[in-house]
Amino acid sequence: MTGSRVLALGHYQPARVLTNDDLAAMVDTSDEWIRSRVGIRTRRIAGPDESVASMATEAAAKALANSGLDPADIDLVLVATCTAVDRSPNTAARVAAALGLSSPAVMDVNVVCAGFTHALASADHALRAGAARNALVIGVEKFTDVADWTDRTTCVLVGDGAGAAVVTASEEPGIGPVVWGSVPEMGHAVRIEGTPSRFAQEGQSVYRWATTTLPPIARRVCERAGVRPEDLAAVVLHQANLRIIEPVARRLGATNAIVATDVTESGNTSAASIPLALSKLVASGRVEPGAPILLFGFGGNLSYAGQVVRCP
Numbered sequence: 457m458t459g460s461r462v463l464a465l466g467h468y469q470p471a472r473v474l475t476n477d478d479l480a481a482m483v484d485t486s487d488e489w490i491r492s493r494v495g496i497r498t499r500r501i502a503g504p505d506e507s508v509a510s511m512a513t514e515a516a517a518k519a520l521a522n523s524g525l526d527p528a529d530i531d532l533v534l535v536a537t538c539t540a541v542d543r544s545p546n547t548a549a550r551v552a553a554a555l556g557l558s559s560p561a562v563m564d565v566n567v568v569c570a571g572f573t574h575a576l577a578s579a580d581h582a583l584r585a586g587a588a589r590n591a592l593v594i595g596v597e598k599f600t601d602v603a604d605w606t607d608r609t610t611c612v613l614v615g616d617g618a619g620a621a622v623v624t625a626s627e628e629p630g631i632g633p634v635v636w637g638s639v640p641e642m643g644h645a646v647r648i649e650g651t652p653s654r655f656a657q658e659g660q661s662v663y664r665w666a667t668t669t670l671p672p673i674a675r676r677v678c679e680r681a682g683v684r685p686e687d688l689a690a691v692v693l694h695q696a697n698l699r700i701i702e703p704v705a706r707r708l709g710a711t712n713a714i715v716a717t718d719v720t721e722s723g724n725t726s727a728a729s730i731p732l733a734l735s736k737l738v739a740s741g742r743v744e745p746g747a748p749i750l751l752f753g754f755g756g757n758l759s760y761a762g763q764v765v766r767c768p
Contacts, residue, residue, distance in 0.1 A: 459629025460583040462621050462768045463525070463590075466518025467735035468511050469617040469722065470502040476612070483608040490612045495698025499615030499723030502598050506616070508540045509550035512596040515618035515731070516551050523622040525590055527555050530622075532588035533562045534579055536571030536595045536727040538648060538756065539602055540564065551594065561588065568646065568756025569694045570636075571595060571727030576621065576751070577634035577761060583625045594620040595727040602648050602655045610655055613697065615723025619731025630768075632681030635673060636761035639665070646756040666700045666754060671707035674752050674762055678708075681748070681764035685709040689747035689767065690737060694754050695719035695729035710750065714742055726755070743767045 475498050476487035490496055502511065512535055520527065533548040540547045548562035567574040572595035579591040596618035603614045623631070642665070645658040678685050691705050691713045698717060705715045718733035725732055730751055737743060745767050752762035 459626050459631065460580045460623050461626040461628070461630025462765050463624045464519050464523035464622045464768055465620065465731065465735040465738055466515050466522055467617065467619040467732045468514035468518065469500040469732070470506055472501045472503060473498050474501045479612055482605060483611060485608045485612055493699065494613060495717070495720055496612065496723050498721050500617055501600050502616040506598070508537055508596050508598050509547050509554070511598070511616065511618040512547055512594045512620070513551050513554040515596065515620040516592050516594050517555060519592065519620040519622045520555065525622060528558050529590045530557050530592050531560050532579060532582055532591035533557065533560050534565055534575040534591060534593050536565045536567065536575040537597055538566050538568045538571065538726060539597045539599055547596070551592070567759050567761070569696065569726045569729065570753035570755055570759040570761045572619070572730045573634070573751050573753035573761035573763065574636065576623070576631065577636065577763060579623045580631045580634070583623065589625050591623045592620060593623055594618060595729070595731045597726040597728045599655070599724070599726050602653045604654045604656065607656070609659060610657060613724040614655065615725045617722060617725045617728045617732050619728050619735045621731055630766035632677070632764040634761055634763045635677045635680060638760070639758035642758045645758060648756070663700060665758060666696070667703045670704055670752070670754055670760060673760060674704065674708045674750065677750060677752065677762040678764060683748045683764050686711050687748065688713040688750050689743050690714040690716065690749040692716040692730055692734045692737065692749060693752050695722065695733055696724055696755065738767060
């Protein structure tokens with residue numbers, strides 16, 4: 457085999473919607489304040505009976521059904537998450553058990569908001585090497601579990617959900633080379649620490665890094681894939697907030713691309729944000745099969761990872 461491709465997608469979001477007005481009754485904020493600073497209108501909140509593993513399973517089941525493959529065909533499960541409470545069995549093993557997969561390799565990946573694109577690259581590498589034939593790659597977060605609901609600068613951002621992709625070995629590569637890295641000495645800028653764990657960030661530092669450093673790296677992703685930014689059909693960045701998504705996409709030069717802005721209705725769902733937005737975009741029919749889509753994750757650890765994929 458010479459590569460891999462995304463065969464199918466699926467996503468899941470909890471039913472409960474938390475509006476900006478709802479938040480204004482909880483902390484000192486307002487709908488206008490939130491919209492003007494991050495562009496978010498609503499976010500989904502998981503219930504006590506919805507876990508990281510259960511949301512991942514829901515999204516993965518939809519992707520698997522959309523792929524036409526049988527559970528026995530999946531031999532690798534990668535789950536990107538930073539909010540799983542349990543250490544063992546890991547989330548990937550719980551998903552595999554729930555879906556009745558026979559004997560897959562099961563791994564969780566924690567690269568926070570860049571987790572899905574790291575996991576997708578890892579699946580691509582495994583399939584290229586012949587270590588697997590079909591993989592489930594999932595991004596999932598119950599980010600509201602680690603929210604500080606007294607901090608108006610961060611609690612307004614977070615949401616819960618999951619997105620999943622079935623990736624299959626392919627003679628014609630549909631997943632481009634990954635460009636990835638980090639700025640570990642600035643890892644303190646995004647933190648989920650303590651007991652109980654709480655999310656905190658240095659917003660201005662993250663904003664400056666994302667809007668100045670990331671556009672040239674995103675262009676390098678396109679170069680490695682042999683695609684000009686102006687030829688991209690869509691751009692799916694980590695759904696951090698509109699004040700980062702819009703300038704990064706503009707400075708990338710993707711003048712003809714649909715820019716995913718699912719953050720407005722889903723909030724920042726960390727590792728789930730890219731597959732969630734991608735699944736919704738593809739389901740909408742706005743992108744033709746085979747068209748190039750840039751995926752680019754960034755965030756915690758000041759990590760980043762991106763690749764160009766062909767629309768399934």
